Amino acid sequence: MHSHSKEDTAEKIHTLLEQLTHHFEEDGQDTATHLEGLLHSNYVKYWEYIRLDTLLTLQNPKTAFPDEMIFIVYHQITELYFKMVLHELNQLKEEVSATGDYFLKRMERVNWYFGQLISSFDLISVGLDQHQFLKFRAALTPASGFQSVQYRMVEIASTDLINLVHRDQRDHFDDYSTIEEMFEQLYWKKGAQDVQTGKKTLTLRQFEKEYTDTLIRLAYEYKSRNIWSVFKRLSFEEQSDERIRQSMKQLDQHVNINWPLMHYKYALGYLIKNKSIYGATGGTNWREYLPPRFQKLMFFPDLYSTEEIDLWGKNWVEKEVLSKIQASKQV
Numbered sequence: 001m002h003s004h005s006k007e008d009t010a011e012k013i014h015t016l017l018e019q020l021t022h023h024f025e026e027d028g029q030d031t032a033t034h035l036e037g038l039l040h041s042n043y044v045k046y047w048e049y050i051r052l053d054t055l056l057t058l059q060n061p062k063t064a065f066p067d068e069m070i071f072i073v074y075h076q077i078t079e080l081y082f083k084m085v086l087h088e089l090n091q092l093k094e095e096v097s098a099t100g101d102y103f104l105k106r107m108e109r110v111n112w113y114f115g116q117l118i119s120s121f122d123l124i125s126v127g128l129d130q131h132q133f134l135k136f137r138a139a140l141t142p143a144s145g146f147q148s149v150q151y152r153m154v155e156i157a158s159t160d161l162i163n164l165v166h167r168d169q170r171d172h173f174d175d176y177s178t179i180e181e182m183f184e185q186l187y188w189k190k191g192a193q194d195v196q197t198g199k200k201t202l203t204l205r206q207f208e209k210e211y212t213d214t215l216i217r218l219a220y221e222y223k224s225r226n227i228w229s230v231f232k233r234l235s236f237e238e239q240s241d242e243r244i245r246q247s248m249k250q251l252d253q254h255v256n257i258n259w260p261l262m263h264y265k266y267a268l269g270y271l272i273k274n275k276s277i278y279g280a281t282g283g284t285n286w287r288e289y290l291p292p293r294f295q296k297l298m299f300f301p302d303l304y305s306t307e308e309i310d311l312w313g314k315n316w317v318e319k320e321v322l323s324k325i326q327a328s329k330q331v
């Protein structure tokens with residue numbers, strides 16, 4: 001057993017007092033007052049620290065269907081994971097002299113978080129009854145996961161903005177194009193057009209009103225500090241390091257294929273019933289917009305061969321998606 005003698009403890013306290021005095025003097029603070037404060041301060045309690053009471057007040061279903069609670073909680077869980085991802089990407093942005101090791105560590109974390117999100121998506125099918133979903137979704141229109149600003153932030157923090165421009169528009173831009181010009185042509189803006197009229201959906205217009213300024217500011221911040229630009233500033237050896245390149249391909253695969261496909265699988269599963277396809281709450285042409293095969297979105301195109309680019313997301317879509325669409329009709 002490990003035990004301290006009284007002398008050991010006294011000496012330790014003495015040293016700590018010296019250190020504390022030094023520390024407070026540096027800041028022009030009175031040590032005695034701070035120590036006295038300790039006498040009166042409360043112990044940390046788990047529930048206060050984690051803000052449990054507040055956290056548990058944040059789930060407010062809009063209908064009486066019990067499974068709506070699951071729908072809300074799982075979206076919130078996803079948003080908290082996005083928050084952790086952004087936390088790492090922000091550190092990468094701030095660390096001006098990032099080494100290969102530092103870079104890799106952040107990428108490993110981000111990949112792990114996305115891996116968790118991809119494998120946990122099945123929670124939807126366990127906890128969310130389709131019959132209930134098709135009822136309570138009506139109360140949520142025109143809200144949509146499309147309006148997840150953190151999802152857009154992850155994209156902006158990962159790559160140069162041009163890679164997020166709709167692929168039909170990319171040729172219209174060059175090194176002199178401004179962030180504002182490119183921003184207007186981002187792939188998700190093109191996707192969120194009304195199926196009937198071709199105009200911007202209300203879902204998109206509301207999102208733009210709320211977040212355009214924030215996202216443009218973010219795009220400026222990450223302009224030369226996104227994952228790709230940080231990678232380009234690593235040493236030649238580090239840039240050729242397979243572990244680093246793999247970690248980037250993994251992220252690309254996770255964010256631009258695996259997560260979207262899991263999501264799409266459930267969008268299809270929940271919006272198709274008795275061979276009928278339901279419109280989305282966000283009103284997009286979602287069957288064309290969501291599948292990565294059609295979007296061909298990638299953060300790090302320079303890491304791939306032409307063949308890899310050609311095959312981006314292909315197999316999965318043919319197997320899981322096209323067959324189901326062919327077997328269905330629009331309602």
Ligand code: HEM
Nearest residue numbers: 075078144145146148151188267270280281282283284286
């Ligand atoms: C029953 C489950 C779900 C269905 C049926 C569904 C359906 C859809 C549809 C149809 C869209 C296209 C936009 C629109 O027209 O509304 C969309 C977009 C989106 N949803 Fe979901 N969703 C589901 C679950 C989730 C969950 C759990 C999340 C996690 C936060 C999520 C996040 C997103 C995001 C980020 C987008 C935008 C994707 C992009 O722009 O590529 N969705 N969803």
